[in-house]
Amino acid sequence: MLSEVLIVASVGRAPRIECVGGLAGRRTDADTVHLISAAATPLGGDTISIRVVVEAGAVLRVRSAAATMAMPGTVTMESRATWDLEVHGHLDVDPQPTIVAGAARHVTSTRLALGEGGTVRVRERVQIGRSHERHGTWSGSMRADADATPVLRHRVELGAGSVTDDELASPRAYVSELRYPQAEFDGAGTMLQLAAGGCLATWQGDRL
Template structure:
């Protein structure tokens, strides 16, 4: 299944939303949109594509109503989620965690384009496995530019098959939070000040 969501925030009006496939989006406040899974997704073979546009002077908060559960499909264990964020105003993106269950292999990619006056907070939380599960794999990349100049190129891989994996002590959970232009650290994690402004805080451990 392919699911697509487009959210456009314009100053002075409610967000415009278009959805197809297994993901729906609902405006819950004037500046807030919640994502809702209408079916079980992502399963192996599924692709989720989400595009968020925040126009100049607009403010948008994006949340989800529940955790995302990635499961293997009948033909493949691999699923994908792609986020494209075009921000000229202010965006706060903080969905519930992604749980990579059973032997799923989930690949997430986020591409952020920021205008010169944009502000953003992006938080991503991932857990490999439900209780007693350790065989899942997750790969997450974050590519961010500001006014045409590179800000960040970041990738994390967790779980079975990741470069740093081992059966004794490798982390099975992570939290990444990007803020721009603010540099105050996130409550959880090790902060890294970015040369182009803003900061990236990262944390890894066994369980969220």
């Protein structure tokens, strides 16, 4: 299944939302949109595509009504989700965690393009396995630019068979939070100030 969501935030009007497939968006406040599942997704073979545009002067908060459960499919174990964020105002993205269940493999990629005056907070939380499960794999990447200047190139793998899964450590949970242009904040884990502005906090452990 292919699920597509478009959210456009403009000054002085409610966010415009367009949805196709198993994911929908609902406005829950003047500047807040919650993503909700209209069908069981992502299963192996599914693709989710989310595009967010925040125009100059606009404010948008994106949340989710529940955790995202990535499940294996009958033909393939892999599902994919892409976030395409174009920000000229202020964007705050903080969905509920993604849980990779069974032997599923879920791949997430985020592209962030900040225009002049754009500010952003993006938090991502991932858990490999439900209770008593340690299988499953997640791969996530983020590419962020501000006024065409590279801000961040970041990629993480987590779970069974990943590069972080070895005799010394086998983390099954991950949290990352990117803020721009804010240089620091009270975040979990390791804080990295970015050369082009902004900062990234990352944490890994066994359970969220």
